[in-house]
Structure formats: C-alpha cells, structure tokens
Amino acid sequence: MSSVEATIEGAKRLAAFTAIDSHFPKDAKVVGIGSGSTVIYCVERIVEKKLAGEISSDVIYIPTGFQSKELIINGGLNLGAVDGYPVIDVAFDGADEVDPALNCIKGGGACLFQEKLVAECAKKFVVVADFRKNSTALGTQWLQGVPIEVVPTAHAKVRQDLLAMGAITATLRLGGKAKAGAVITDNCNVIIDAHFGKISDPVALAQKIKLLVGVVEVGLFINMATASYFGNADGSVTAKFSNGEVSQIQ
Numbered sequence: 001m002s003s004v005e006a007t008i009e010g011a012k013r014l015a016a017f018t019a020i021d022s023h024f025p026k027d028a029k030v031v032g033i034g035s036g037s038t039v040i041y042c043v044e045r046i047v048e049k050k051l052a053g054e055i056s057s058d059v060i061y062i063p064t065g066f067q068s069k070e071l072i073i074n075g076g077l078n079l080g081a082v083d084g085y086p087v088i089d090v091a092f093d094g095a096d097e098v099d100p101a102l103n104c105i106k107g108g109g110a111c112l113f114q115e116k117l118v119a120e121c122a123k124k125f126v127v128v129a130d131f132r133k134n135s136t137a138l139g140t141q142w143l144q145g146v147p148i149e150v151v152p153t154a155h156a157k158v159r160q161d162l163l164a165m166g167a168i169t170a171t172l173r174l175g176g177k178a179k180a181g182a183v184i185t186d187n188c189n190v191i192i193d194a195h196f197g198k199i200s201d202p203v204a205l206a207q208k209i210k211l212l213v214g215v216v217e218v219g220l221f222i223n224m225a226t227a228s229y230f231g232n233a234d235g236s237v238t239a240k241f242s243n244g245e246v247s248q249i250q
C-alpha cells in the first residue's frame with residue numbers, strides 16, 4: 001500500500017470509529033449497515049465494542065446489499081432484513097461526495113437502492129467518509145456522475161432522457177475485466193452514471209430523474225443525513241451536522 005493509500009485508509013477508519021463512538025445508541029435494537037470500503041471500519045468498531053461488552057449482543061443489524069450482509073455475518077453479528085425491521089435506530093453508511101447541507105452522492109459501489117431504503121427507515125442516518133468526499137457542491141469532486149439504478153430494458157431510453165435533461169455524460173456502468181457487460185445490482189438492475197457538472201439544485205435534479213420511467217432510484221440522498229464524519233489526512237476528524245454545526249475532533 002502506498003503512503004497516500006495508507007493515509008486514506010487511516011482517514012476512513014478514524015471517521016468510522018468516531019461515528020460509531022458518537023452515534024451508536026446505548027439502547028439500540030436495530031442498526032443499519034451501509035456498503036463500501038469505509039463501513040468495513042464501522043463493523044470493526046462495533047465488533048470490538050460488542051466483545052468489550054459495550055454494545056449489547058442482542059442488536060439486530062440490517063444490511064444494504066450483499067457486501068454488508070457478509071460483513072455482518074463474518075463479524076458474528078445478528079443479521080436482520082429491512083422488510084422485517086422497517087424501523088431502524090440508526091444507519092451508518094459511506095458516501096461518494098457530501099455537500100455542506102449533507103446531501104450526498106452515493107452508489108459508487110452500485111448499492112444505492114437498498115442504502116436509500118435503509119436510510120429512509122432509520123431515525124438517524126450517519127455518513128462516514130474520508131476527506132476526499134467533503135465537498136462544497138455535489139458534482140465537483142465526484143466526477144464519475146450520479147449513479148442511477150435502472151430496470152435493464154429501460155437503460156437506452158433513460159440514458160437518452162438524461163442527456164436531454166442536460167447530463168454531460170450518461171454511461172451504462174460496465175463490469176470491466178471482472179464481468180463482461182453491465183454491472184448487475186443486488187436487485188438485478190443496471191446502473192447509469194450521469195455527470196451533470198456542478199449540481200446547483202440537487203433537490204430538483206433528484207426529483208426530475210426519479211420521475212423518468214425505468215428509474216428505480218437515484219444516488220442523490222437529499223436531506224437524509226443527520227451527521228457526517230470526515231477523517232482528515234492529519235489525523236483529525238471533521239464532523240458536520242444537519243443543523244449546520246461543524247466541529248473539529250483532534
């Protein structure tokens with residue numbers, strides 16, 4: 001691992017540990033676990049605290065896809081499902097880009113639909129990320145585009161719609177060497193990444209995309225996060241809250 005990669009991994013771990021220490025409720029019954037490389041550290045911290053007797057072994061964990069299901073099982077935690085537990089005390093998840101209002105772009109790992117479902121069911125949604133995701137405006141740092149989950153037969157029509165709507169690019173996500181053809185989501189759909197440049201009105205854009213026939217869900221998470229923790233390269237953590245407060249944790 002290069003020193004840059006080590007710094008990024010350290011920042012993710014720090015953000016995740018701080019978020020769990022600050023937001024895992026003492027009396028939690030049901031907790032959502034998001035997807036991606038940063039939530040791995042959330043699960044690491046939860047397992048550590050459970051073994052230390054600081055987190056009850058009765059807590060049920062709700063995954064947001066195949067990867068987080070494996071994380072829960074391999075961590076020896078109790079696995080639940082969102083259709084059995086539609087009320088979740090808190091959900092922890094990563095993000096690809098977060099703006100000052102805590103609106104997020106998510107879905108870089110193609111898990112956005114179940115992530116949004118779990119976040120919507122959660123009383124509190126806490127984002128964990130490294131410093132690269134801390135942004136002043138969506139679409140300025142995550143240049144791959146807004147991930148959009150689409151029913152496979154509609155992909156060509158939705159790409160056309162997105163370009164007509166002003167997308168600079170609208171690309172069907174491919175599996176590359178690991179998978180010939182399109183990436184297939186945990187819900188058997190495909191992903192279109194649509195880059196709009198700087199997104200000045202994320203609320204309006206999310207609504208417009210969601211209305212397109214064939215769109216299952218949009219990777220714009222608007223007004224959902226309660227708090228967002230960013231691990232920094234210098235070992236500090238920046239915490240941002242939905243009420244506008246920002247704090248630096250050394």
Ligand SMILES: O=C[C@H](O)[C@H](O)[C@H](O)COP(=O)(O)O
Pocket residue numbers: 034035036037038039093094095096105106107108109110111112115
């Ligand atoms: O579909 C994937 C998710 O939205 C991830 O939470 C997001 O891509 C962030 O992942 P990572 O923590 O690996 O940067």
